[in-house]
Amino acid sequence: MPSTISEPVKSFKVPLPTPSRVKSALPLDESTKRHVETSRNAIRNLMSHQATDDRLMVVVGPCSIHDTNAALEYASLLAQAAERHRRELVVVMRVYIEKPRSTVGWKGLIHDPDYAQDLENPNNSTTPDLSKGVSTARKVMLEVAKMGLPVATELLNPLLVYFLDDVVSLGVIGARTTESQTHREMASDMPMPMGIKNGTDGGLKVAIDAMKAASRPHTVVGVDEDACLAYHMSRGNPDTFVILRGGSQGPNFSPEHIQAAEAELIRAGKKPAIVVDCSHGNSSKDYRNQGSVAACLADQIAVGAPIMGVMIESNINEGRQDVPDKGSKGCLKYGVSITDGCVGWNETESILESLAAAVRQRQEASTASSPVEESLPTIMVGQSLGDEKHTMQEHAVEVFV
Ligand SMILES: O=C[C@H](O)[C@H](O)COP(=O)(O)O
């Protein structure tokens, strides 16, 4: 007969350092701090369709990071590509150190920082090790940021985000937590722009509800400098946008989906800033489809669709591998995802090329058709949207004055 557990949880057994201790041990230097601030502002500008920045954001990188050496090799390839395309693309690296699981599975570097090393050493089975994980995750993000790449990550555990919030340029709320009040409270407290995915069923309303909730102040529970539970009022985060990632009802990256999403955002009084994920529900969870999704998005971008950014799951080598058991020496393939399948580096480069070419076309078209009014509906929309008595162009004028 199974024993019944009815005792309440009395205490947590393994202490974690406080976020402020880890931040002081692994500080942001002044130039990295400036880089984080500049890239957050660049993303904010893209969200508000500033005429001063007509580039496309591309959030690209591994589904998850399990091997920090491979992650940094990937980052150095990406930093060079970002430099090549700096006139067309704002390249942000996915540095995903925590994974939401549909049921169970590997939960990410922050829980299991020694995963790759432990595989090589059958006597070493020390995981999970969150104390080390928070520092390992912070170190890899700092390294990526120092290479000049803005860091994007899914903010999953609302207590762990405070170990990383100063180094992340773009936070994401994933499809499994978009409807969660705790995550909306966390988003309202974050100092960076936040992308909010549609729900796993493809529903956009939960993401728009999350944007509305995150824009307001909330009571948020965290820990103080002495590791005691505490709370404060968040400021409210006005810088949120939706990420269309498809879902169980199918993909949502077609021109009709983008137009419908734009209309829904405007009806809800939100800026029509839309990022589209080429992976997940939009690729039917097959990484080999990401290239054709990106090609369809490039066609739309070239003719001025209101797509502010694109997300791609990419790694050094393509595909995925099952998580080998601890001690399976030599089993782990280098630079291959242990979560979702990713496109490899060569394909990533050609996707970036084609997105950059689409942006050039869009830039050329907008320079050629200079009358400002013609391009107003998609490039000048301000935060005061939502009043249906106003036309888009009137809103644009409000933003200008
Ligand atoms: O992005 C990664 C996965 O899609 C997400 O973590 C869910 O994975 P799972 O359905 O394999 O658990």
Ligand SMILES: C=C(OP(=O)(O)O)C(=O)O
């Ligand atoms: C888990 C992810 O995405 P989603 O929330 O869309 O499933 C992800 O981008 O890693």
